[in-house]
Amino acid sequence: xxxDPNQAVACRTVDAEERSLLGRVLDRIADHCRARxxxxxxxxxxxxxxxxxxxxxxRFDLERVGMQPMVTPRQADILLITGYLSVKTLKRVVMTYExxxxxxxxxxxxxxxxxxxxxxxxxxxxKLLDRYIPVDNYIAGCxxxxxxxxxxxxxxxxxxxxxxxxxxxxxxxxYDWYLGQQQQLFGTNWQAPTxxxxxxxxxxxxxxxxxxxxxxxxxxxxPYYDQLGIIRPEPARMKARPQLEVVSR
Amino acid sequence: MNRELExxxxxxxxxxxxxxxxxxxxxxxxxxxxxxxxxxLELLKGRAxxxxxxxxxxxxxxxxxxxxxxxxxWSYQVSNLISAHTRIPYDPGRYVSVYDLHAPAVYFERDIHxxxxxxxxxxxxxxPFILTEWQGPPPMRKSFDTVAYVNDTFEWREYQPEWANxxxxxxx
Numbered sequence: 001x002x003x004d005p006n007q008a009v010a011c012r013t014v015d016a017e018e019r020s021l022l023g024r025v026l027d028r029i030a031d032h033c034r035a036r037x038x039x040x041x042x043x044x045x046x047x048x049x050x051x052x053x054x055x056x057x058x059r060f061d062l063e064r065v066g067m068q069p070m071v072t073p074r075q076a077d078i079l080l081i082t083g084y085l086s087v088k089t090l091k092r093v094v095m096t097y098e099x100x101x102x103x104x105x106x107x108x109x110x111x112x113x114x115x116x117x118x119x120x121x122x123x124x125x126x127k128l129l130d131r132y133i134p135v136d137n138y139i140a141g142c143x144x145x146x147x148x149x150x151x152x153x154x155x156x157x158x159x160x161x162x163x164x165x166x167x168x169x170x171x172x173x174x175y176d177w178y179l180g181q182q183q184q185l186f187g188t189n190w191q192a193p194t195x196x197x198x199x200x201x202x203x204x205x206x207x208x209x210x211x212x213x214x215x216x217x218x219x220x221x222x223p224y225y226d227q228l229g230i231i232r233p234e235p236a237r238m239k240a241r242p243q244l245e246v247v248s249r
Numbered sequence: 250m251n252r253e254l255e256x257x258x259x260x261x262x263x264x265x266x267x268x269x270x271x272x273x274x275x276x277x278x279x280x281x282x283x284x285x286x287x288x289x290l291e292l293l294k295g296r297a298x299x300x301x302x303x304x305x306x307x308x309x310x311x312x313x314x315x316x317x318x319x320x321x322x323w324s325y326q327v328s329n330l331i332s333a334h335t336r337i338p339y340d341p342g343r344y345v346s347v348y349d350l351h352a353p354a355v356y357f358e359r360d361i362h363x364x365x366x367x368x369x370x371x372x373x374x375x376x377p378f379i380l381t382e383w384q385g386p387p388p389m390r391k392s393f394d395t396v397a398y399v400n401d402t403f404e405w406r407e408y409q410p411e412w413a414n415x416x417x418x419x420x421x
Contacts, residue, residue: 087382087383088379088380088381088382091382116399116403116405120399121396121399122399123385123393123395123398123402124380124388126403127403127405127406128403128404128405128406131404140412184402185382186382187382187384
């Protein structure tokens with residue numbers, strides 16, 4: 001299509017990323033509804049899990065705001081990390097997180113997920129959760145009371161409603177960086193069974209750091225990564241998102 | 250002579266060199282040489298009814314360059330706990346498995362091998378158990394500096410004083 005304003009029918013090139021007005025209205029409605037029906041998957045390896053029964057049950061009754069526990073990652077919206085994670089459990093958390101369908105949200109509960117907490121000097125526990133998966137909200141405290149947990153849930157609901165809770169997209173846009181952080185702990189051959197790059201293409205969330213040196217060894221599993229070669233070497237052209245034909249291969 | 254000692258009497262007659270100490274109402278501490286410990290466990294199981302090996306623990310003694318292995322044995326008949334202590338040197342750091350006497354020993358020995366680096370001859374499985382992602386030295390050794398390892402491996406988040414002012418970060 002010509003971009004000459006005197007000849008072209010459309011005066012500007014339409015950005016493939018840009019949503020139409022109707023699309024944006026639908027997004028807002030979806031966000032509004034989604035914020036009022038959240039399923040929470042609890043990863044209860046830490047001591048913080050003890051604060052959740054009162055949060056869930058009749059004393060504080062989280063279902064008032066439309067939240068309820070979910071037992072599987074694939075049906076859950078929120079992954080709640082309730083305390084410290086060892087390197088071994090972090091690997092399971094990463095696999096759990098990648099099985100969740102977007103949009104997905106992560107809440108780090110307790111000081112352990114923020115800076116190691118009382119296990120700061122342990123060789124076996126990780127210190128900063130947001131180095132390995134994107135985190136939407138942290139709840140400080142050791143332990144945070146159910147009131148604090150509810151406060152954060154309400155805060156997250158408000159941000160989902162306003163369309164601000166977009167941390168999960170960062171995992172796709174900067175997957176190479178996250179994978180590199182994970183590989184520091186799990187070894188350079190680490191990869192999750194999930195095809196994160198394929199999902200990034202599907203969600204149209206391929207960013208400048210989706211592919212890189214850490215994801216290089218994934219390419220032998222997914223032949224269509226070669227198709228992405230056109231966007232990899234030149235950062236200036238990264239804005240050109242891969243077309244859907246790539247996905248169908 | 251109380252009931253616990255009666256049941257142990259047959260064992261003590263066989264092994265007169267044991268250092269036995271009754272540290273509490275249902276606790277007996279036995280110091281035994283490393284080469285005599287499997288015999289002691291067999292006698293305790295066969296003659297005195299100490300059927301349950303509830304744990305094997307390990308203590309690192311860097312001053313004498315020794316590992317102290319403690320075998321905790323429980324008798325359901327007389328309700329008494331025996332802790333049999335023995336010491337093995339760092340070098341070569343090998344000892345004999347008691348898996349043939351007490352099958353649950355495989356887990357304790359696997360754990361000690363992982364955490365202290367002691368090799369147990371005859372233990373059927375000493376693959377990584379808890380620390381499947383671990384690449385470093387055995388971390389429960391006193392020579393392992395966990396703080397230095399953490400500072401080398403992980404990064405820290407700087408505390409931001411404004412976090413304390415508004416818990417909701419200005420969005421609540």
